[in-house]
Amino acid sequence: MKLTTRSLIAALAMAGSISVLAQTMKAADVHPPGYPTVVAVESMGKKLDAATNGRIKFQMFPGSVLGGEKEMIEQTQVGAIQILRTSLGPVGPVVPEVNVFNMPFVFRNIAHMRAVIDGPIGQELLDKISASPAKMIGLAWMDGGSRSLYTKKPVRKPEDLKGQKIRMMGNPLFVDTMNAMGGNGISMGYGEVFTALQTGVLDGAENNPPSLYTANHFKTGAKYYTQTNHLIIPEILVMSKVSWDKLSAADKALVKKTAREAQIEQRALWDKAVAEYTAKLKSEGVEFIEMDNKPFYDATAPVRAKYGVQFSDLMNRIAAVK
Ligand code: GTR
Numbered sequence: 001m002k003l004t005t006r007s008l009i010a011a012l013a014m015a016g017s018i019s020v021l022a023q024t025m026k027a028a029d030v031h032p033p034g035y036p037t038v039v040a041v042e043s044m045g046k047k048l049d050a051a052t053n054g055r056i057k058f059q060m061f062p063g064s065v066l067g068g069e070k071e072m073i074e075q076t077q078v079g080a081i082q083i084l085r086t087s088l089g090p091v092g093p094v095v096p097e098v099n100v101f102n103m104p105f106v107f108r109n110i111a112h113m114r115a116v117i118d119g120p121i122g123q124e125l126l127d128k129i130s131a132s133p134a135k136m137i138g139l140a141w142m143d144g145g146s147r148s149l150y151t152k153k154p155v156r157k158p159e160d161l162k163g164q165k166i167r168m169m170g171n172p173l174f175v176d177t178m179n180a181m182g183g184n185g186i187s188m189g190y191g192e193v194f195t196a197l198q199t200g201v202l203d204g205a206e207n208n209p210p211s212l213y214t215a216n217h218f219k220t221g222a223k224y225y226t227q228t229n230h231l232i233i234p235e236i237l238v239m240s241k242v243s244w245d246k247l248s249a250a251d252k253a254l255v256k257k258t259a260r261e262a263q264i265e266q267r268a269l270w271d272k273a274v275a276e277y278t279a280k281l282k283s284e285g286v287e288f289i290e291m292d293n294k295p296f297y298d299a300t301a302p303v304r305a306k307y308g309v310q311f312s313d314l315m316n317r318i319a320a321v322k
Contacts, residue, residue, distance in 0.1 A: 025082035025243065027058040028066045028075075030190050032214055036269035037085045037142050037235060038062045044262040045083075051254055058083060068189030070170050077135045079242030084136075087144055087235050089169035095136075097128045100311040104177045104300040106318060107232040110146055114267075116321050117141040117234050121314070126236075135241040139259035142235040143270040150212055151204030152197075154224040156291045158182030158299050167193050167205035173307055174231070178206075180300045181230065190215065197222050206231070210270075213277040218286050225281065226289040228296050237262065 027045060029038050038060060045058025066072055066081060069090040075081040077094070092099040100106065107113040116122055126138030155161055161183035168174035168185045178185030183204075188196060190211075196202040197220035204222050212218055212225065237259055247255065282288065308315050 022055050022057075023243075024057045024059050026061060026066070026080070027083035027085075028061045028072050028081045029085045030062075030064045030069055030072075031211075032063045033060075035062070035210065035214060036266050036273050039269055040142070040262040040266035041083065041085055041237065043265060044258045047258045047261070048254065051258075052251070056251065056255075064191045068191050070189065073136075076238060076240045079135075079240045082240050082243040083237070084240075085142060085235060085237050087169060088233050089171050089174060089231075091129070091134075091136075091236065091238075092171040092173060094134045095129050095132045097132065098125055099171075099173055099307055100314050100318070101125065102171060102173055102231070102233055103304055103307055103315075104180075104230045105297050105304070106308075106315065109229075110143075110232060112321065113232045113234060114143070116318055119321060121317060121321070122234075129236070129238065130241075136238040137241055137244045138236060139239055139256060140237045140263040142237060142263060142266045144233050144235040145208035145210070145270065145274055146229045147206045147208055147231040147233065148228045149204060149206045149226045149230075150217065150222045150286075151224050151226070152221045153203070154287070154289060155204075155226045156289060158295050164203040165201070167196065167202050173303070176303050176306070177230065177300055180303050181228070181296050182299065193217060194220060208274070209277040209281055210273045212286075213281050213284075218281060218284060223286045224289055225286050226291065228293050230293070230296055230300065 027041050029041065031038050042058065042060050048056040048058065066075060069086045072081055072084055073086060073090060073094060076084045088098050088101055092102050107116065122141060129136055129138035149155055151164060158181055161181060164183045165186050166178050166183040167188045168178050170187050170189065175185035175187050186202065193202065193205050194216060197205065197217055205217060239255065244252065
């Protein structure tokens, strides 16, 4: 039998060593090119390309071109997307254990969230995702800052939210959070929010400054940005288990290493983006409303009680992280 490269590759593939095959992994994100998460994942792809002599590469699909986060999570589960950067919010319905990080005011501030995700609890949650039946491997965390409310009418206290329809990410926990905060929580994909704000289907939404700016939501009249900081949700980089299982042990280690480097790179880019987009929003006339967020914290206590009961030990451990 003549042994051509092609027949050798085919034989190896049949023998299960298919990681020798060059593969371009589809990487997806709802954010546009240039956004910190997109840049960090692209740079991870370049490192993998260089380290494997082109055997593993990423092709980035930014700006929701492959769908919203719910749809992209589903595609990742079946292996149609290989690398996904998503908020942890919409992961909650498929891996309920991660909801501990999705609870309102579970982190005191960004520094606290970072200390938790960088430590053993962060690793435990990544491992829980990988071990769950969701068919996704938790590779690394990314920073999604702190989410606050933006509305067409100024809001300073829970009573001001009465009757206001506020978009929340797809997870019943967030709808309950908004209802507890005084508004009417409406679950909707990120890509639909702009039109819904414009047409009056929504009165507001909530997010961090880079998202508020890059998704143009502030251009719909939702220009009052109330600093509730009610959700500090880390974002996550996951790989489809279907693709992961095809990698050699050495490639798995390389993917994990470069993912961790992407986490570090994204954090630095994120801090710059928050400063830059906060300044841009202000210069576009967005009013940042500083207020006491304790009434919002108090109002969401029943949500922490309802969803947190299954995580009480973990929540104590999170609270104990300095
Ligand atoms: C952004 C986050 C996205 C997405 C979006 C949303 O802050 O980076 O992953 O979750 O919010 O509100 O849907």
